Amino acid sequence: MSKSVWLGGCAAAALMFCAPAIVTAQDDAADRELVINGEIEIVTEADAPAHLENMSTIRSGWTFRSPETQTMQMDDFDNPGTLGVEAAREAFSADLGNGESCAGCHESPEELAGVRAVYPKWDADAGAVQTIEMQINECITERAGAEAWGYDSGEMIDMSALMSFVSRGEAVNVAIDGPAAETWEKGKEIYYTRYGQLELSCANCHEDNYDNMIRADHLSQGQINGFPTYRLKNAKLNSVQGRFKGCVRDTRAETFSPGSPEFVALELYVASRGNGLSVEGPAVRN
Amino acid sequence: MTRIERRAVGAAIAALIAAAPLWAAEAVAPDAVNFTDVGGIAESLSGTPGDVENGAALMNKGAGNCIACHQVTALNDLPFHGEVGPSLDGVGERWDEAQIRGIVADAKKTFPGTIMPSFYKTGPYERPGDGYTGKAAQGELDPLLTAQDVEDVVAFLMTLDTYPE
Numbered sequence: 228m229s230k231s232v233w234l235g236g237c238a239a240a241a242l243m244f245c246a247p248a249i250v251t252a253q254d255d256a257a258d259r260e261l262v263i264n265g266e267i268e269i270v271t272e273a274d275a276p277a278h279l280e281n282m283s284t285i286r287s288g289w290t291f292r293s294p295e296t297q298t299m300q301m302d303d304f305d306n307p308g309t310l311g312v313e314a315a316r317e318a319f320s321a322d323l324g325n326g327e328s329c330a331g332c333h334e335s336p337e338e339l340a341g342v343r344a345v346y347p348k349w350d351a352d353a354g355a356v357q358t359i360e361m362q363i364n365e366c367i368t369e370r371a372g373a374e375a376w377g378y379d380s381g382e383m384i385d386m387s388a389l390m391s392f393v394s395r396g397e398a399v400n401v402a403i404d405g406p407a408a409e410t411w412e413k414g415k416e417i418y419y420t421r422y423g424q425l426e427l428s429c430a431n432c433h434e435d436n437y438d439n440m441i442r443a444d445h446l447s448q449g450q451i452n453g454f455p456t457y458r459l460k461n462a463k464l465n466s467v468q469g470r471f472k473g474c475v476r477d478t479r480a481e482t483f484s485p486g487s488p489e490f491v492a493l494e495l496y497v498a499s500r501g502n503g504l505s506v507e508g509p510a511v512r513n
Numbered sequence: 514m515t516r517i518e519r520r521a522v523g524a525a526i527a528a529l530i531a532a533a534p535l536w537a538a539e540a541v542a543p544d545a546v547n548f549t550d551v552g553g554i555a556e557s558l559s560g561t562p563g564d565v566e567n568g569a570a571l572m573n574k575g576a577g578n579c580i581a582c583h584q585v586t587a588l589n590d591l592p593f594h595g596e597v598g599p600s601l602d603g604v605g606e607r608w609d610e611a612q613i614r615g616i617v618a619d620a621k622k623t624f625p626g627t628i629m630p631s632f633y634k635t636g637p638y639e640r641p642g643d644g645y646t647g648k649a650a651q652g653e654l655d656p657l658l659t660a661q662d663v664e665d666v667v668a669f670l671m672t673l674d675t676y677p678e
Contacts, residue, residue, distance in 0.1 A: 422639050424654060425630045435628065436597050442581040443593040476647035481640045 257290045261507065264303055267396045273503035278403065281434055282448075287504050288456075288512060291438070291447040296459065300511040308388060308457035308509025311464045315389035318382060327371035336393050343394035344506050347495040349407040356410040356495050359390050360466070360486070378486035384464045388455045391508030399452050399506060401498045414496025417489055423480025429497075432474075449474070450501040451494070453510025464509055467494055540660035543635045552622030553611035558633065558660035563668025571666050576657040579666070582629070586677040598629060605674035614667045617658070632658040632666075 261269040271287040279285070289297060303309045320330035333339055346359040353365070360383055364375045376383045403411040421428045432441065433449030440446070454467040468485035471493060475482040483489040541547075541558045548554060571577035573591050580588060582597035604613065616623050618633035633656045641650040658666065 420639055423642050424638055424650075424657065426638065427628065427630070431628045439596040440593070441595045441597050442578075446597075472647065476642070476645055478642075479645060480638075480642040480647075481649040482642070482647040 257286070259290075259294070259297060261287075261289055261297070261301065263301055263395065263507075269396060269505040269507045270398065271504065271507075276499065276502040279500060281430075285450065285501060285504060286437075286448055287501075287507060287510075288447040288450055288453055289507065289510060291445050292512060296511055296513050300507070306457065306509065306511055307462070308455070308464055308511065311385040311388045311455070311457075311509060312392045315382075315385040318386060319389065323367060323371050323373035325371065325373045327373055329366065329371075332366070332370060336389050339390060340393045341397050343390045343508070344397040344399050345401055347401060347407075347491060347498060349402065349405065349410075351406075356407050356491060358467075358491055358494055359387055361491070363387070363390075379466055379469055381464075384455050384466050384469075387466065388464055388509040391455065391506055394506040395508070397506050399498060399501045399504050401495060401502060403495070403499045407495065410492045411495050411499065413489075414492035414494070417493045418496055421478075422475055423478030425478045425480075427478040429474065429493075448500070449497065450504060451497050452501045452504040453507045453512070455508055456510045456512045459511070459513045467497075471497075543633050543656045546618060546633065548615055548619070548622050549611065551612070551615075552619070552624075553609070553615035554618055555611045557664055558614070558618065559664050561661060561664065563661075563664035563666070565665070565668045565672055567662075568665035568667070568669025571658065571662055572669065577632070577662070577666060585673065587673060601670065601673055603673060603676040605671040606676075610667060610671055613670050614663065617663050617666050617670070630657065632656065633660070633663050 261271050263269060269287070269289075271290050273285050275282045275285050289300060299305045299307075316336060318329075319333075319336055320328050322328060343359060346362065347356050348362075349355075350357040350362070350365075353361075357365070360378055363383065363386055364378070367373050368375050376386075401407075418429045421431065429449060432446055437446050437448045451467045451470075454470070455464040456470070457463070458465050466485060468490045471490055472482045472485060483493075539560070541556070546554060546558065547556070569588065572579045572585060572588060579585075579601070580591060580594045582595040584594040584596070584600040584602070586600075586602050588594070608616070612623065616629075619631040620627050620629035621631055635654050635656055638654070641654055642648060643650050
Protein backbone atom coordinates (compact mmCIF):
# COMPACT_ATOMS: atom_id res chain seq x y z
CA MET A 228 0.00 0.00 0.00
CA SER A 229 1.33 3.42 -0.87
CA LYS A 230 1.99 6.05 1.73
CA SER A 231 -0.44 8.51 0.17
CA VAL A 232 -3.33 6.09 0.56
CA TRP A 233 -2.42 5.64 4.20
CA LEU A 234 -2.27 9.36 4.89
CA GLY A 235 -5.41 9.98 2.88
CA GLY A 236 -7.34 7.54 5.04
CA CYS A 237 -6.08 9.08 8.25
CA ALA A 238 -6.79 12.61 7.13
CA ALA A 239 -10.28 11.62 6.06
CA ALA A 240 -10.91 10.00 9.41
CA ALA A 241 -9.52 13.00 11.26
CA LEU A 242 -11.70 15.37 9.28
CA MET A 243 -14.81 13.48 10.26
CA PHE A 244 -13.95 13.90 13.89
CA CYS A 245 -13.05 17.58 13.66
CA ALA A 246 -16.11 18.54 11.64
CA PRO A 247 -18.59 20.59 13.69
CA ALA A 248 -21.66 18.65 14.82
CA ILE A 249 -24.48 18.66 12.32
CA VAL A 250 -27.19 21.04 13.45
CA THR A 251 -30.24 19.07 14.48
CA ALA A 252 -33.28 19.61 16.63
CA GLN A 253 -31.25 18.19 19.47
CA ASP A 254 -28.83 21.10 19.42
CA ASP A 255 -31.75 23.35 20.25
CA ALA A 256 -32.68 20.95 23.01
CA ALA A 257 -29.20 21.45 24.48
CA ASP A 258 -29.86 25.18 24.81
CA ARG A 259 -33.10 24.87 26.77
CA GLU A 260 -33.21 25.50 30.49
CA LEU A 261 -34.61 23.14 33.05
CA VAL A 262 -36.87 24.68 35.66
CA ILE A 263 -39.11 22.15 37.39
CA ASN A 264 -42.68 23.19 38.33
CA GLY A 265 -41.70 26.71 37.34
CA GLU A 266 -39.64 27.04 40.52
CA ILE A 267 -36.77 24.58 40.97
CA GLU A 268 -33.85 25.74 38.84
CA ILE A 269 -31.62 22.92 37.68
CA VAL A 270 -28.02 23.42 36.60
CA THR A 271 -27.74 21.18 33.52
CA GLU A 272 -24.38 22.46 32.31
CA ALA A 273 -21.33 23.45 34.33
CA ASP A 274 -17.56 23.73 34.24
CA ALA A 275 -15.99 20.32 34.66
CA PRO A 276 -14.62 19.60 38.14
CA ALA A 277 -10.83 19.98 38.41
CA HIS A 278 -10.16 16.23 38.51
CA LEU A 279 -11.61 15.71 35.00
CA GLU A 280 -8.70 15.73 32.59
CA ASN A 281 -10.37 15.31 29.22
CA MET A 282 -13.47 17.50 29.36
CA SER A 283 -14.08 21.16 30.07
CA THR A 284 -17.88 21.17 30.35
CA ILE A 285 -20.20 18.71 32.03
CA ARG A 286 -23.82 18.29 30.93
CA SER A 287 -26.79 16.52 32.42
CA GLY A 288 -28.32 13.69 30.38
CA TRP A 289 -31.40 15.94 30.15
CA THR A 290 -29.61 18.18 27.64
CA PHE A 291 -29.25 15.25 25.23
CA ARG A 292 -32.88 14.20 25.19
CA SER A 293 -35.60 15.21 22.74
CA PRO A 294 -37.66 18.33 23.53
CA GLU A 295 -40.69 16.08 24.23
CA THR A 296 -38.81 13.98 26.77
CA GLN A 297 -37.28 17.11 28.29
CA THR A 298 -40.68 18.69 28.76
CA MET A 299 -41.99 15.69 30.71
CA GLN A 300 -39.44 16.44 33.40
CA MET A 301 -40.43 20.08 33.73
CA ASP A 302 -43.62 19.41 35.66
CA ASP A 303 -44.14 16.76 38.34
CA PHE A 304 -47.64 16.05 37.00
CA ASP A 305 -46.11 15.00 33.68
CA ASN A 306 -43.20 13.10 35.21
CA PRO A 307 -44.19 9.43 35.69
CA GLY A 308 -41.32 9.08 38.21
CA THR A 309 -43.45 11.09 40.67
CA LEU A 310 -45.53 7.94 41.32
CA GLY A 311 -42.47 6.18 42.79
CA VAL A 312 -41.78 9.23 44.94
CA GLU A 313 -45.37 9.17 46.26
CA ALA A 314 -45.12 5.44 47.02
CA ALA A 315 -41.89 6.06 48.96
CA ARG A 316 -43.52 8.93 50.88
CA GLU A 317 -46.05 6.43 52.21
CA ALA A 318 -43.37 3.82 52.88
CA PHE A 319 -41.45 6.47 54.82
CA SER A 320 -43.97 6.46 57.63
CA ALA A 321 -45.12 2.87 57.19
CA ASP A 322 -44.27 -0.06 59.46
CA LEU A 323 -40.93 -1.61 58.46
CA GLY A 324 -42.22 -4.98 59.70
CA ASN A 325 -41.33 -4.58 63.36
CA GLY A 326 -43.31 -1.49 64.31
CA GLU A 327 -40.48 0.91 63.39
CA SER A 328 -40.46 3.35 60.49
CA CYS A 329 -38.19 5.91 58.83
CA ALA A 330 -40.45 8.56 60.32
CA GLY A 331 -39.50 7.29 63.77
CA CYS A 332 -36.09 8.93 63.35
CA HIS A 333 -36.65 11.52 60.60
CA GLU A 334 -39.59 13.85 60.99
CA SER A 335 -40.20 14.10 57.24
CA PRO A 336 -38.46 13.24 53.97
CA GLU A 337 -37.84 16.98 53.54
CA GLU A 338 -35.65 16.90 56.65
CA LEU A 339 -33.23 14.87 54.51
CA ALA A 340 -32.93 17.55 51.84
CA GLY A 341 -29.37 17.86 50.54
CA VAL A 342 -28.32 14.38 51.63
CA ARG A 343 -28.50 12.85 48.17
CA ALA A 344 -26.06 15.42 46.75
CA VAL A 345 -23.09 14.11 48.75
CA TYR A 346 -23.62 10.38 48.15
CA PRO A 347 -21.81 8.01 47.69
CA LYS A 348 -19.95 9.03 50.81
CA TRP A 349 -17.37 7.63 53.21
CA ASP A 350 -18.97 6.09 56.30
CA ALA A 351 -16.53 5.97 59.21
CA ASP A 352 -18.44 3.32 61.18
CA ALA A 353 -18.75 1.02 58.21
CA GLY A 354 -15.18 1.81 57.16
CA ALA A 355 -16.31 1.98 53.55
CA VAL A 356 -17.85 4.23 50.93
CA GLN A 357 -21.63 3.89 51.01
CA THR A 358 -24.25 4.61 48.38
CA ILE A 359 -27.60 6.05 49.44
CA GLU A 360 -29.11 2.56 49.09
CA MET A 361 -26.54 1.16 51.53
CA GLN A 362 -27.30 4.01 53.94
CA ILE A 363 -31.04 3.35 53.67
CA ASN A 364 -30.44 -0.31 54.44
CA GLU A 365 -28.16 0.61 57.34
CA CYS A 366 -31.03 2.63 58.80
CA ILE A 367 -33.52 -0.18 58.20
CA THR A 368 -31.38 -2.92 59.74
CA GLU A 369 -29.16 -1.27 62.36
CA ARG A 370 -31.33 1.57 63.57
CA ALA A 371 -34.79 0.16 63.07
CA GLY A 372 -33.75 -3.48 63.51
CA ALA A 373 -35.90 -4.53 60.56
CA GLU A 374 -35.29 -6.73 57.54
CA ALA A 375 -33.04 -5.27 54.78
CA TRP A 376 -34.54 -4.33 51.41
CA GLY A 377 -33.16 -5.77 48.19
CA TYR A 378 -30.41 -3.48 46.90
CA ASP A 379 -32.08 -3.05 43.53
CA SER A 380 -35.68 -3.75 44.58
CA GLY A 381 -38.61 -1.57 43.59
CA GLU A 382 -39.14 -0.25 47.14
CA MET A 383 -35.45 0.69 47.36
CA ILE A 384 -35.48 2.48 44.00
CA ASP A 385 -38.62 4.39 45.06
CA MET A 386 -37.01 5.45 48.34
CA SER A 387 -33.87 6.48 46.49
CA ALA A 388 -36.11 8.55 44.18
CA LEU A 389 -37.66 10.27 47.21
CA MET A 390 -34.16 11.08 48.51
CA SER A 391 -33.33 12.66 45.13
CA PHE A 392 -36.68 14.45 44.97
CA VAL A 393 -36.16 16.32 48.24
CA SER A 394 -32.64 17.32 47.13
CA ARG A 395 -33.53 18.59 43.68
CA GLY A 396 -31.63 21.72 42.74
CA GLU A 397 -28.80 21.05 45.21
CA ALA A 398 -25.35 20.88 43.59
CA VAL A 399 -23.84 17.40 43.42
CA ASN A 400 -20.77 17.52 45.65
CA VAL A 401 -19.31 14.13 46.46
CA ALA A 402 -15.99 14.00 48.30
CA ILE A 403 -13.20 12.19 46.51
CA ASP A 404 -10.32 12.83 48.88
CA GLY A 405 -9.41 11.55 52.33
CA PRO A 406 -10.65 8.06 53.11
CA ALA A 407 -12.77 7.96 49.93
CA ALA A 408 -9.74 8.42 47.68
CA GLU A 409 -8.87 4.74 47.37
CA THR A 410 -12.39 3.76 46.32
CA TRP A 411 -12.52 6.69 43.91
CA GLU A 412 -9.28 5.55 42.23
CA LYS A 413 -10.71 2.08 41.86
CA GLY A 414 -13.87 3.49 40.28
CA LYS A 415 -11.81 5.58 37.91
CA GLU A 416 -9.87 2.52 36.81
CA ILE A 417 -13.13 0.67 36.10
CA TYR A 418 -14.43 3.68 34.11
CA TYR A 419 -11.46 3.49 31.75
CA THR A 420 -11.27 -0.32 31.45
CA ARG A 421 -12.36 -1.76 28.12
CA TYR A 422 -14.66 -4.63 29.02
CA GLY A 423 -16.14 -7.51 27.09
CA GLN A 424 -15.74 -8.86 23.60
CA LEU A 425 -16.47 -5.40 22.17
CA GLU A 426 -13.67 -3.97 24.34
CA LEU A 427 -15.52 -0.78 25.25
CA SER A 428 -15.00 1.40 28.32
CA CYS A 429 -17.46 3.89 29.77
CA ALA A 430 -15.10 6.59 28.48
CA ASN A 431 -15.21 5.26 24.90
CA CYS A 432 -18.90 6.11 24.71
CA HIS A 433 -19.53 8.81 27.32
CA GLU A 434 -16.29 10.81 27.21
CA ASP A 435 -14.94 10.36 23.66
CA ASN A 436 -18.30 10.20 21.87
CA TYR A 437 -20.95 12.10 23.80
CA ASP A 438 -23.21 14.06 21.44
CA ASN A 439 -22.63 11.45 18.70
CA MET A 440 -25.32 9.04 17.56
CA ILE A 441 -24.61 5.36 18.16
CA ARG A 442 -27.26 3.69 16.03
CA ALA A 443 -30.51 5.33 17.22
CA ASP A 444 -29.10 6.55 20.55
CA HIS A 445 -27.84 10.08 21.15
CA LEU A 446 -24.89 9.49 23.49
CA SER A 447 -24.84 11.59 26.65
CA GLN A 448 -22.01 11.99 29.13
CA GLY A 449 -23.51 9.19 31.23
CA GLN A 450 -23.98 11.49 34.23
CA ILE A 451 -25.95 10.19 37.22
CA ASN A 452 -27.35 13.40 38.74
CA GLY A 453 -30.79 12.47 37.36
CA PHE A 454 -31.07 9.07 39.04
CA PRO A 455 -33.17 7.16 39.62
CA THR A 456 -34.43 7.82 36.10
CA TYR A 457 -37.86 7.04 34.74
CA ARG A 458 -37.18 5.45 31.35
CA LEU A 459 -39.85 5.54 28.68
CA LYS A 460 -38.24 2.42 27.21
CA ASN A 461 -39.07 0.15 30.17
CA ALA A 462 -41.70 2.38 31.79
CA LYS A 463 -40.24 2.27 35.29
CA LEU A 464 -37.75 3.92 37.60
CA ASN A 465 -34.21 2.65 37.05
CA SER A 466 -31.39 2.68 39.58
CA VAL A 467 -27.90 3.99 38.87
CA GLN A 468 -26.29 0.61 39.17
CA GLY A 469 -29.03 -1.07 37.16
CA ARG A 470 -28.07 1.34 34.37
CA PHE A 471 -24.38 0.54 34.79
CA LYS A 472 -25.24 -3.13 34.47
CA GLY A 473 -27.07 -2.55 31.19
CA CYS A 474 -24.18 -0.56 29.73
CA VAL A 475 -21.59 -3.20 30.71
CA ARG A 476 -23.81 -5.96 29.32
CA ASP A 477 -23.93 -4.12 26.00
CA THR A 478 -20.16 -4.53 25.64
CA ARG A 479 -20.68 -8.33 25.62
CA ALA A 480 -19.07 -8.53 29.03
CA GLU A 481 -19.82 -10.33 32.27
CA THR A 482 -21.39 -7.54 34.33
CA PHE A 483 -20.87 -6.67 37.97
CA SER A 484 -23.90 -6.85 40.27
CA PRO A 485 -25.76 -3.88 41.75
CA GLY A 486 -24.35 -3.41 45.26
CA SER A 487 -20.98 -5.00 44.42
CA PRO A 488 -17.81 -3.20 45.60
CA GLU A 489 -16.91 -2.57 41.95
CA PHE A 490 -20.17 -0.78 41.15
CA VAL A 491 -20.07 1.17 44.42
CA ALA A 492 -16.60 2.43 43.46
CA LEU A 493 -17.77 3.18 39.92
CA GLU A 494 -20.79 5.08 41.26
CA LEU A 495 -18.58 7.27 43.45
CA TYR A 496 -16.33 8.02 40.49
CA VAL A 497 -19.16 8.73 38.02
CA ALA A 498 -20.99 10.87 40.62
CA SER A 499 -17.81 12.93 41.04
CA ARG A 500 -17.70 13.58 37.29
CA GLY A 501 -20.99 15.40 37.83
CA ASN A 502 -19.89 17.57 40.76
CA GLY A 503 -21.47 20.96 40.03
CA LEU A 504 -24.61 19.73 38.23
CA SER A 505 -27.87 19.77 40.19
CA VAL A 506 -29.55 16.72 41.64
CA GLU A 507 -32.56 16.32 39.33
CA GLY A 508 -33.90 12.82 40.06
CA PRO A 509 -36.26 11.31 39.33
CA ALA A 510 -35.37 12.40 35.79
CA VAL A 511 -37.16 11.31 32.60
CA ARG A 512 -35.10 9.58 29.92
CA ASN A 513 -35.86 7.47 26.87
CA MET B 514 -10.82 -2.60 -17.63
CA THR B 515 -12.54 -0.43 -15.02
CA ARG B 516 -11.95 -1.11 -11.34
CA ILE B 517 -15.28 -2.90 -11.07
CA GLU B 518 -14.60 -5.07 -14.13
CA ARG B 519 -11.13 -5.92 -12.87
CA ARG B 520 -12.62 -6.91 -9.59
CA ALA B 521 -15.34 -8.98 -11.23
CA VAL B 522 -12.79 -10.89 -13.32
CA GLY B 523 -10.61 -11.34 -10.28
CA ALA B 524 -13.55 -12.63 -8.31
CA ALA B 525 -14.53 -15.00 -11.13
CA ILE B 526 -11.04 -16.46 -11.22
CA ALA B 527 -10.96 -16.75 -7.47
CA ALA B 528 -14.36 -18.45 -7.56
CA LEU B 529 -13.06 -20.96 -10.09
CA ILE B 530 -10.08 -21.69 -7.92
CA ALA B 531 -12.24 -22.04 -4.84
CA ALA B 532 -14.57 -24.41 -6.65
CA ALA B 533 -11.71 -26.79 -7.36
CA PRO B 534 -11.31 -29.10 -4.36
CA LEU B 535 -7.52 -29.32 -4.84
CA TRP B 536 -7.10 -25.64 -3.98
CA ALA B 537 -9.95 -25.34 -1.49
CA ALA B 538 -8.43 -23.42 1.37
CA GLU B 539 -9.07 -23.75 5.07
CA ALA B 540 -9.99 -20.60 6.96
CA VAL B 541 -7.06 -18.92 8.68
CA ALA B 542 -7.67 -19.20 12.43
CA PRO B 543 -8.05 -15.87 14.29
CA ASP B 544 -4.78 -16.39 16.18
CA ALA B 545 -2.88 -17.37 13.01
CA VAL B 546 -3.62 -14.26 10.94
CA ASN B 547 -0.60 -12.55 9.38
CA PHE B 548 -0.86 -8.78 9.66
CA THR B 549 1.40 -6.50 7.62
CA ASP B 550 3.34 -3.97 9.65
CA VAL B 551 0.66 -1.35 8.92
CA GLY B 552 -2.15 -3.64 10.04
CA GLY B 553 -3.37 -5.04 6.71
CA ILE B 554 -3.99 -8.68 5.80
CA ALA B 555 -2.74 -9.58 2.31
CA GLU B 556 -4.48 -12.91 1.87
CA SER B 557 -8.11 -13.95 1.99
CA LEU B 558 -9.06 -15.39 5.39
CA SER B 559 -11.40 -18.00 3.94
CA GLY B 560 -9.98 -18.68 0.49
CA THR B 561 -13.48 -18.09 -0.91
CA PRO B 562 -14.33 -14.75 -2.52
CA GLY B 563 -16.59 -12.48 -0.56
CA ASP B 564 -20.32 -12.17 -1.23
CA VAL B 565 -21.21 -8.50 -1.59
CA GLU B 566 -24.87 -8.95 -0.71
CA ASN B 567 -24.20 -10.88 2.47
CA GLY B 568 -21.56 -8.30 3.32
CA ALA B 569 -24.17 -5.56 3.03
CA ALA B 570 -26.50 -7.56 5.30
CA LEU B 571 -23.78 -7.95 7.93
CA MET B 572 -23.26 -4.16 7.96
CA ASN B 573 -26.71 -3.90 9.49
CA LYS B 574 -27.50 -6.95 11.56
CA GLY B 575 -25.99 -9.40 13.94
CA ALA B 576 -22.43 -9.27 15.13
CA GLY B 577 -21.33 -6.78 12.43
CA ASN B 578 -23.75 -3.92 13.07
CA CYS B 579 -21.24 -1.56 11.49
CA ILE B 580 -23.80 1.18 10.83
CA ALA B 581 -24.26 1.53 14.59
CA CYS B 582 -21.10 3.64 14.27
CA HIS B 583 -20.69 4.37 10.53
CA GLN B 584 -22.76 6.21 7.95
CA VAL B 585 -22.99 4.45 4.56
CA THR B 586 -24.93 6.17 1.77
CA ALA B 587 -25.38 2.88 -0.14
CA LEU B 588 -27.36 1.56 2.85
CA ASN B 589 -29.62 4.60 3.13
CA ASP B 590 -32.73 2.41 3.06
CA LEU B 591 -31.80 1.36 6.61
CA PRO B 592 -32.57 3.80 9.44
CA PHE B 593 -30.18 5.17 12.09
CA HIS B 594 -26.59 5.31 10.93
CA GLY B 595 -24.15 6.20 13.70
CA GLU B 596 -21.60 9.02 13.97
CA VAL B 597 -18.98 7.37 16.15
CA GLY B 598 -16.77 6.36 13.21
CA PRO B 599 -16.11 8.07 9.86
CA SER B 600 -18.48 7.68 6.93
CA LEU B 601 -17.52 4.62 4.91
CA ASP B 602 -18.42 6.27 1.60
CA GLY B 603 -15.38 6.04 -0.68
CA VAL B 604 -13.60 3.61 1.61
CA GLY B 605 -12.80 1.27 -1.32
CA GLU B 606 -11.05 4.21 -2.94
CA ARG B 607 -9.13 5.38 0.13
CA TRP B 608 -7.73 1.99 1.13
CA ASP B 609 -6.60 -1.14 -0.69
CA GLU B 610 -8.27 -4.48 -0.07
CA ALA B 611 -5.56 -5.82 2.22
CA GLN B 612 -5.84 -2.79 4.49
CA ILE B 613 -9.63 -2.99 4.59
CA ARG B 614 -9.42 -6.69 5.50
CA GLY B 615 -7.05 -5.79 8.31
CA ILE B 616 -9.32 -2.99 9.58
CA VAL B 617 -12.39 -5.25 9.63
CA ALA B 618 -10.52 -8.15 11.25
CA ASP B 619 -8.75 -6.07 13.91
CA ALA B 620 -8.91 -2.29 13.48
CA LYS B 621 -6.62 -1.77 16.48
CA LYS B 622 -3.69 -2.94 14.32
CA THR B 623 -4.35 -0.02 11.91
CA PHE B 624 -5.66 2.56 14.41
CA PRO B 625 -4.02 1.88 17.77
CA GLY B 626 -6.48 2.34 20.64
CA THR B 627 -9.51 2.82 18.38
CA ILE B 628 -13.00 2.31 19.80
CA MET B 629 -13.81 0.04 16.83
CA PRO B 630 -14.26 -3.57 17.99
CA SER B 631 -12.00 -6.34 16.66
CA PHE B 632 -14.20 -8.63 14.61
CA TYR B 633 -11.79 -11.50 13.91
CA LYS B 634 -10.21 -12.06 17.28
CA THR B 635 -10.94 -14.40 20.17
CA GLY B 636 -9.22 -12.64 23.05
CA PRO B 637 -7.81 -12.03 25.52
CA TYR B 638 -10.73 -9.97 26.82
CA GLU B 639 -11.52 -8.29 30.14
CA ARG B 640 -14.52 -10.12 31.69
CA PRO B 641 -15.73 -11.71 28.44
CA GLY B 642 -19.47 -12.28 28.44
CA ASP B 643 -21.82 -14.85 26.97
CA GLY B 644 -23.15 -12.67 24.13
CA TYR B 645 -25.41 -9.93 25.51
CA THR B 646 -26.64 -11.90 28.54
CA GLY B 647 -24.35 -10.16 31.03
CA LYS B 648 -23.25 -13.61 32.24
CA ALA B 649 -19.70 -14.97 32.02
CA ALA B 650 -18.65 -16.50 28.71
CA GLN B 651 -18.92 -20.27 28.51
CA GLY B 652 -15.54 -21.55 27.31
CA GLU B 653 -13.79 -20.26 24.20
CA LEU B 654 -15.42 -17.37 22.35
CA ASP B 655 -15.99 -17.44 18.62
CA PRO B 656 -14.82 -14.32 16.78
CA LEU B 657 -17.64 -11.79 16.19
CA LEU B 658 -17.49 -12.53 12.45
CA THR B 659 -16.41 -15.77 10.73
CA ALA B 660 -13.57 -15.74 8.19
CA GLN B 661 -16.15 -15.80 5.40
CA ASP B 662 -18.19 -13.00 7.03
CA VAL B 663 -15.04 -10.84 7.04
CA GLU B 664 -14.47 -11.59 3.35
CA ASP B 665 -18.11 -10.74 2.59
CA VAL B 666 -17.90 -7.43 4.43
CA VAL B 667 -14.60 -6.60 2.71
CA ALA B 668 -16.16 -7.38 -0.69
CA PHE B 669 -19.02 -5.01 0.13
CA LEU B 670 -16.67 -2.25 1.33
CA MET B 671 -14.63 -2.54 -1.89
CA THR B 672 -17.77 -1.53 -3.81
CA LEU B 673 -17.86 1.77 -1.87
CA ASP B 674 -15.43 3.51 -4.21
CA THR B 675 -17.25 6.77 -4.82
CA TYR B 676 -18.26 9.75 -2.72
CA PRO B 677 -22.02 10.21 -3.22
CA GLU B 678 -23.36 13.69 -2.55
